[in-house]
Amino acid sequence: MAPTEKTDLLQGTLDMLILKIVALGPVHGYGISQRIRQISKEVLNVQQGSLYPALHRLEKRGWLSAEWGDSENGREAKFYKLSAKGRRQLTTEEASWNRLSQAVALILDAARQEA
Amino acid sequence: MAPTEKTDLLQGTLDMLILKIVALGPVHGYGISQRIRQISKEVLNVQQGSLYPALHRLEKRGWLSAEWGDSENGREAKFYKLSAKGRRQLTTEEASWNRLSQAVALILDAARQEA
DNA sequence: TTCTATGCATAGGTGGTCTATGGTTCACGG
DNA sequence: CCGTGAACCATAGACCACCTATGCATAGAA
Numbered sequence: 001m002a003p004t005e006k007t008d009l010l011q012g013t014l015d016m017l018i019l020k021i022v023a024l025g026p027v028h029g030y031g032i033s034q035r036i037r038q039i040s041k042e043v044l045n046v047q048q049g050s051l052y053p054a055l056h057r058l059e060k061r062g063w064l065s066a067e068w069g070d071s072e073n074g075r076e077a078k079f080y081k082l083s084a085k086g087r088r089q090l091t092t093e094e095a096s097w098n099r100l101s102q103a104v105a106l107i108l109d110a111a112r113q114e115a
Numbered sequence: 116m117a118p119t120e121k122t123d124l125l126q127g128t129l130d131m132l133i134l135k136i137v138a139l140g141p142v143h144g145y146g147i148s149q150r151i152r153q154i155s156k157e158v159l160n161v162q163q164g165s166l167y168p169a170l171h172r173l174e175k176r177g178w179l180s181a182e183w184g185d186s187e188n189g190r191e192a193k194f195y196k197l198s199a200k201g202r203r204q205l206t207t208e209e210a211s212w213n214r215l216s217q218a219v220a221l222i223l224d225a226a227r228q229e230a
Numbered sequence: 231t232t233c234t235a236t237g238c239a240t241a242g243g244t245g246g247t248c249t250a251t252g253g254t255t256c257a258c259g260g
Numbered sequence: 261c262c263g264t265g266a267a268c269c270a271t272a273g274a275c276c277a278c279c280t281a282t283g284c285a286t287a288g289a290a
Binding site: 126143144145146163164167168171186188190191193 | 239
Binding site: 234238239240247252253254257259260 | 262265270271289
């Protein structure tokens with residue numbers, strides 16, 4: 001109804017996106033969602049209720065490490081860093097994403113090879 | 116552990132893939148999963164436990180219509196056809212997929228614009 | 231005859247995402 | 261001076277798509 005299109009994201013990609021953003025350098029949670037929105041040109045909009053559980057999940061799996069610090073505005077914020085394990089995970093997920101998205105593209109391109 | 120990589124698919128894309136396959140012409144359920152596997156070059160493997168509930172879901176939403184008939188082997192099989200409503204839905208989902216996958220690509224390409 | 235492929239189907243569990251809340255501090259406008 | 265909104269964190273509850281496991285039936289091959 002509203003002109004705002006659904007900005008939901010593709011399930012299963014959130015972890016990868018977060019890992020990728022954090023790979024660019026330490027960021028706090030709120031900043032991650034902002035960067036995802038910016039870099040994706042307002043297409044991807046990560047809800048806070050999705051973001052924070054995801055961050056905790058990734059931390060629990062040892063892919064991220066967290067540390068409290070001060071944000072650019074002098075506020076308290078929890079900064080995340082990518083661990084070596086997280087870097088490996090990111091590589092895996094990127095490869096998987098490429099395989100799968102290319103496979104989907106194959107399907108969407110189909111129309112030829114039909115008997 | 117096993118050398119077989121996870122062939123799971125991207126959540127949320129199954130409906131679109133099914134609609135797309137059916138758009139190529141009437142097929143029965145089992146055939147849909149085969150074609151997805153073939154066209155994707157063995158990358159996408161739709162489990163039967165995912166497929167049939169999805170088909171019922173799509174039918175219930177009026178995007179597909181079903182009809183019993185005989186398969187190539189002379190067996191009983193339920194054939195699916197795309198409805199006009201389903202065709203519209205497919206268009207929508209394809210556009211959405213393109214938007215989102217391109218947005219993800221933007222994130223994965225990132226590394227430049229950082230301050 | 232037993233196994234595999236074809237074909238349909240459901241039940242139950244898992245897990246990620248969304249919505250809805252809740253709270254704090256800072257800055258700005260009225 | 262007070263309200264509002266942005267910056268920041270967080271959790272609870274619900275939803276829903278997908279997977280695993282299982283069931284059944286028939287045909288053909290080993």
